[in-house]
Amino acid sequence: MVLIEVKRLTKEFKIPVQKKGQFAAIRNLFSGEYTVKHAVDDISFSVGDGEIVGFIGKNGAGKSTTIKMLSGILQPTSGSITVDGIRPFEQRMENAKQIGVVFGQKTQLWWDVPLIESYRLLREIYKIDTAVYQKNLDRYIPMLGLEEVINKPVRQMSLGQRVKSDICAALLHSPKILFLDEPTIGVDVVSKKYLHDFISEINSEKGTTILLTTHDMGDIEKLCSRVVVIDSGHLMYDGDLESMIARFGAVRSLMIEFEKPVPDFEIENAELTRSEGNRKWFSFHRSKATPLHLVHAIDDRFPIQDIAIIEPDIESIVRNLYESS
Ligand SMILES: Nc1ncnc2c1ncn2[C@@H]1O[C@H](COP(=O)(O)OP(=O)(O)OP(=O)(O)O)[C@@H](O)[C@H]1O
Numbered sequence: 510m511v512l513i514e515v516k517r518l519t520k521e522f523k524i525p526v527q528k529k530g531q532f533a534a535i536r537n538l539f540s541g542e543y544t545v546k547h548a549v550d551d552i553s554f555s556v557g558d559g560e561i562v563g564f565i566g567k568n569g570a571g572k573s574t575t576i577k578m579l580s581g582i583l584q585p586t587s588g589s590i591t592v593d594g595i596r597p598f599e600q601r602m603e604n605a606k607q608i609g610v611v612f613g614q615k616t617q618l619w620w621d622v623p624l625i626e627s628y629r630l631l632r633e634i635y636k637i638d639t640a641v642y643q644k645n646l647d648r649y650i651p652m653l654g655l656e657e658v659i660n661k662p663v664r665q666m667s668l669g670q671r672v673k674s675d676i677c678a679a680l681l682h683s684p685k686i687l688f689l690d691e692p693t694i695g696v697d698v699v700s701k702k703y704l705h706d707f708i709s710e711i712n713s714e715k716g717t718t719i720l721l722t723t724h725d726m727g728d729i730e731k732l733c734s735r736v737v738v739i740d741s742g743h744l745m746y747d748g749d750l751e752s753m754i755a756r757f758g759a760v761r762s763l764m765i766e767f768e769k770p771v772p773d774f775e776i777e778n779a780e781l782t783r784s785e786g787n788r789k790w791f792s793f794h795r796s797k798a799t800p801l802h803l804v805h806a807i808d809d810r811f812p813i814q815d816i817a818i819i820e821p822d823i824e825s826i827v828r829n830l831y832e833s834s
Pocket residue numbers: 522523524546547548566567568569570571572573574575
């Protein structure tokens with residue numbers, strides 16, 4: 510069943526033209542001149558009940574603007590959105606009851622108030638049923654390892670603890686849908702693992718539908734089987750992750766550190782792309798070679814000390830998508 514339906518969605522921002530010179534500030538006020546930025550440009554996609562969809566793209570691609578329209582914060586310029594049959598901007602209150610939103614770079618919690626008090630305030634503001642609130646708290650606090658910070662104010666938390674606290678806050682009313690905008694940005698590896706496990710678990714246990722924006726390919730590989738890619742406001746790809754990687758992320762890199770410096774050399778099915786001290790980097794197509802084959806072939810010639818496999822990042826996949834289109 511389709512839960513989120515986005516049709517021909519567009520968002521334009523009018524940006525006033527900044528004049529220079531004498532009395533510029535006053536002239537700016539009255540000039541009425543502006544340029545139009547198409548942050549989101551005629552995109553359509555849908556998300557099924559219970560899906561986790563990765564929503565990816567470069568900086569400034571239009572991801573946050575789309576999430577803000579889906580959550581009713583921004584009004585679309587044109588096109589339509591329905592979230593479980595509700596139009597988010599026109600029916601903000603009804604929409605708020607069924608969604609949870611987390612912006613990794615901002616907190617919805619009170620900075621100087623102990624976490625548990627922030628949660629109580631949210632319960633009052635959103636009139637969350639006490640039994641639902643308590644059940645969710647009892648479940649999510651241990652799952653997210655928040656016991657040690659529950660009486661601390663947000664300003665005393667690490668970034669990872671803060672994001673986990675925000676995710677818990679977004680789920681207190683048992684929403685059907687969770688929008689996560691860059692939830693792992695700047696978060697340490699341990700907290701990231703907690704977040705991945707937690708997101709998978711609420712999706713499989715409660716069937717929560719999740720739309721996740723991220724710059725981290727690791728998040729996508731851990732959590733999403735489907736991805737929607739946008740670039741400069743345009744939809745570039747909507748499909749399964751595996752096919753996208755096979756088509757647009759097929760070139761991987763292998764870094765080899767030798768026991769001592771070796772001369773540049775050629776190797777079948779791989780290309781030497783960089784050489785620095787004892788280290789060399791080779792790029793190879795995943796259909797033509799595996800790291801193991803390459804390591805064997807190289808180790809026969811020069812003794813190897815260490816290796817690292819470098820997977821293509823989101824930026825390079827989007828670049829390949831863009832070039833192929
Ligand atoms: N309120 C606004 N006024 C004017 N332009 C805006 C506004 N909000 C966003 N934009 C512009 O719209 C474009 C899309 O921005 P958006 O924040 O949606 O991108 P994003 O994909 O989330 O990027 P990032 O990964 O950097 O967060 C950008 O060029 C941005 O500068």
